[in-house]
Amino acid sequence: MAEEPADDARRAALRDRGRRWATTAGSILLALLVGAVLMIVSDPDVISQYAYLFTAPQLALGASWTKVAGAYSALLAGAVGSPAALAATAWQAAPLIAAGLGVGIAFRAGLFNIGAQGQAIWGSIAAAYVGFAWSLPPVVHLLVAVVAGVLFGAVWGGIVGLIKAKTGAHEVIVTIMMNFIAASSLAWLLLTPAFLRPGRIDPLAPPIQPSAAFPVIYGQLHVGFLVALVAAAIVWWLMERSTIGFAIRAVGSNASAAATAGMNVAGTTMVTMAISGALAGLAGVMYALGPGANAVATPLSLGLVGSVGFDALTVALLGRSRPVGTVLAGLLFGGLHSGGLAMQSLAQTPLTLSTVLQALIVLFVAAPAIVSALIPKVRAPRRPALVGGEA
Amino acid sequence: MTTTHPTTLDVPLELDRTESAAARRARLSTGALMLVLGALMAWLGFGTSGDASYALSDAFAAVQLPTVALPGLPVVLVCALLTLLAGAGFVSGRLWGRAKASAATIAAAAIVLGFVTWAAAGRPFSFPVQNQLAGTIALATPLVLGALCGVLCENAGVVNVAIEGQFLTAAFTAATVGSVTRSITAALVAGVIAGVLMGAMLALFSIKYLVDQVVLGVVLNLFASGLTGFVFDQLVQPNSTELNRVPPISRLEIPLLSDIPLIGPVLFNQTILVYLAFVSVPVVWFLLYRTRWGLRVRSVGEHPEAADTVGINVRAVRWQAVLAGGVFAGLGGSFFTIGSSVSFIKDITVGNGFIALAALIMGRWHPVRAALMAVFFGFVTQLASQLQTLQTPMPSQFLLMLPYLATIIAVAGLIGRSRAPKADGVPYTG
Structure with missing residues (x-):
């Protein structure tokens, strides 16, 4: 008798896990379908064929099929079609994984780190500065640059934790504002003598020295990707095996209960935001020190980190804030980005479709009820909660 | 108010002179x-000279007003003195009511x-006051x-981080249809339809499917950026x-009033959108604070369970509020293209939706105060670009940071208390 409830619980957990995978797969499928519809209706050449839908349906359907199949096969080939494509996917995925881990850790403490963008910006500033302004021996230079970037990210995130812990201000508002302050700081710094190239007045920092760059392994794949995987392993250990991870999960599931049990909620908030910022800073480091499209690191400029902070949020959501999930989600979205580039050049379908797909996948994952309503046999998992609460 | 029980007081309670710990902290930090x-x-x-x-x-105005020259050094010093006096008054705690407000x-x-005098003193160009005001508007x-x-959204209890996305879709749709x-x-x-449709997505996912509203807002912004970017690249850009x-867009001149100098x-003498914006403020205030519907909106934002108990359909009211909000976001988004006669480019709204969010918070979720804050943010942003053209010693990026810094200070409770509706962001599952 005593065995049964535990057995039931295990079976329910297993069933839930299956449903979560099914929901994720269903979400990807639905997103691709919506993306296909979008491609068809926004292409004048294809949509003009729909005038003959009733007289010669094969024209409209054939044109649609050519368009969609061409775009998606280019996407697939660009993401996983060749060793070079795989390397490009890993290159895109590395910062997404790092920042996604950061956002995920905050989620598990019940905190919304919308500020990964600003933290990544500071990470890239510090790493790039060390990279071009200091001269150090090869390995040491890279290490110092990475540590500087991570540290600045941690400080920028830690400030938010401090404000939240001391005044109770909501971290969402504070992080959004900190993003803008970070972006303005970068805009200002790029015009100061310390960041200007000698004799130039455009906001583009000098290139980093080769000794500070992440060594390339193959194609665009560089050591930074391995660093992201190591970060995922550390985060797993931190969350599942360490005291601080236990405190983070406890505060995330019930802050009042954690406080009653004698945990330092304010301290945990600060530490969580600092760790989260450090990981987002690491993402910024990868943009600053990793190889760019032409195998040389891109110099620091206004848009260097892109929209990694907001992409990271989608990565953490899709990965359900777990390290393994985050790595997989980072690879999926990294593949969408690198495949999107191929789609743009080979199938004349704009790269922005990747952004649409990414947003749609996360929307469907966040609302499993829609997926189960649209696809038969897929049931929504029992607990759709994505943030905190499921420690 | 103090928590001391009245019977244990040994000094008479001065009711008009008591202040809460939060108010005291706000007063001291403001001072x-x-x-x-x-x-x-x-x-x-x-260090000011000239x-x-x-x-x-x-230069083109019909009635030319003189250019006023203020001596730099004395004006800046008098302003500094006034600021110091007001600060001292705040810190000492001797200012109350009307005196405190006027000191501020x-x-x-x-x-x-x-x-501004410090920045403009000794410069070869004069500070264009009318440009400053026009840019602010x-x-x-x-x-x-x-x-x-x-x-509207947040008073009904739905956090709206997706204003940026609503702006962007509205700007794109208005430009294309126009x-x-x-x-x-x-x-x-x-x-407006585009803004309302984005609002409908926000409502659908947050009210029906109970998706976390902050996360949803960020994803919707990403979706709007991707969608407008994709259709722009695929369809609009080639044609x-x-x-x-x-x-x-033409300007509508209001007779007599437009002849007032400065x-x-x-x-x-503004476009229809500007008039709509400023008329909308009292309209929203009236809707929220003087109509039955507004009372319902505020009740589902403060205490949805209580509202449900007295027979208000919480979800329906929230839907209505979010869709009504979409109308205003749609108008606001249209301003970036149609309202300024500018063609659409990708991500044309450059974070303005987030500044609107900041204005909302600084304005403590109140329509009139939020609008005033929006004007203040507009003023500061315009000032930053004016000072850049004046080549002042202060980097304009610092001024551009001011709205964001001010918002952080406000939510940290240092200047006044910024309190959201109680059930803001909490999905109603009852």
Whole structure:
């Protein structure tokens, strides 16, 4: 008798896990379908064929099929079609994984780190500065640059934790504002003598020295990707095996209960935001020190980190804030980005479709009820909660 | 109020002189901020030389107003002194009621005047006052509309981080429809529909599917950026002469009022969108605070369970509020393209939706205060670009940071208490 409830619980957990995978797969499928519809209706050449839908349906359907199949096969080939494509996917995925881990850790403490963008910006500033302004021996230079970037990210995130812990201000508002302050700081710094190239007045920092760059392994794949995987392993250990991870999960599931049990909620908030910022800073480091499209690191400029902070949020959501999930989600979205580039050049379908797909996948994952309503046999998992609460 | 029980008081309670710990902290930090700014201004003031000239009207105005030259050093020092006095008054705690409010107003005016005088003193160009005011209105219009959208959503208990996405889709739709139809009205209607549709997505996912609203907002922004970017790249960009040639919007001159020197041309010779923005503020205020529907909106935002108990359909009211907010966000978004006669480019709204959100929070979720904050943010942003052209010693990026810093200070509770509706962001599952 005593065995049964535990057995039931295990079976329910297993069933839930299956449903979560099914929901994720269903979400990807639905997103691709919506993306296909979008491609068809926004292409004048294809949509003009729909005038003959009733007289010669094969024209409209054939044109649609050519368009969609061409775009998606280019996407697939660009993401996983060749060793070079795989390397490009890993290159895109590395910062997404790092920042996604950061956002995920905050989620598990019940905190919304919308500020990964600003933290990544500071990470890239510090790493790039060390990279071009200091001269150090090869390995040491890279290490110092990475540590500087991570540290600045941690400080920028830690400030938010401090404000939240001391005044109770909501971290969402504070992080959004900190993003803008970070972006303005970068805009200002790029015009100061310390960041200007000698004799130039455009906001583009000098290139980093080769000794500070992440060594390339193959194609665009560089050591930074391995660093992201190591970060995922550390985060797993931190969350599942360490005291601080236990405190983070406890505060995330019930802050009042954690406080009653004698945990330092304010301290945990600060530490969580600092760790989260450090990981987002690491993402910024990868943009600053990793190889760019032409195998040389891109110099620091206004848009260097892109929209990694907001992409990271989608990565953490899709990965359900777990390290393994985050790595997989980072690879999926990294593949969408690198495949999107191929789609743009080979199938004349704009790269922005990747952004649409990414947003749609996360929307469907966040609302499993829609997926189960649209696809038969897929049931929504029992607990759709994505943030905190499921420690 | 103090928590001391009345019977244990050994000194008579001065009811009008008691203040809560939070109010005290707010008063002290406001005063300290004034003292710091005053001291900074005094320090800067001693290095000021020459006159600061203010051009009251632009070169093409019918009625030419004189260019006023203020002597730099004394003006900055007087402003610094006034700020210091107001700060001292706040810190000492001897200012109450009307005196406190006027001290704050004087300090704010002195800070702006002193700072601009310091920046403009000894420069070869005069500070164009009319440009400053006109730019403020232009920058504030979408912010006011966006903040009103936020006011409606958040008072009903739905956090709206997706104002940016609503702006972007509305800007895109208005530009495209306006280019095809050559009609401003059709463009505005299309922009409003786009804003409402994005609002409907927000409502669907947050109210029906209970998706976390902050996360949802961020994802919707990403979706809007991707969707408008994709359709723009695929369809609009290759056919930009037909699909992205925005019809010019005409200005409507209000007779008599527009003849007032200085403010007349700025306030009363504007496009329909600007008038709509400023009329919307009292409209939203009236809707929220003087109608039965507004009371219901606020009740489902404060205490949905109680509202449900007395028979209010919580979800329906929230849907209505979010869709109504979409109308204003749609108008605000249209301003970026149709309202400014500018063609659409990708991500044209550049974070203005988030500044509207900041104005909403700084305005403590109240339509009039939020609109005032939006105007203030517009003023500061315009000031930053004016000072950049004046080549002042202060980097304009610092001024551009000011709205964001001010918002952080406000939510940290240092200047006044910024309290959200109680059930803001909490999905109703009852």
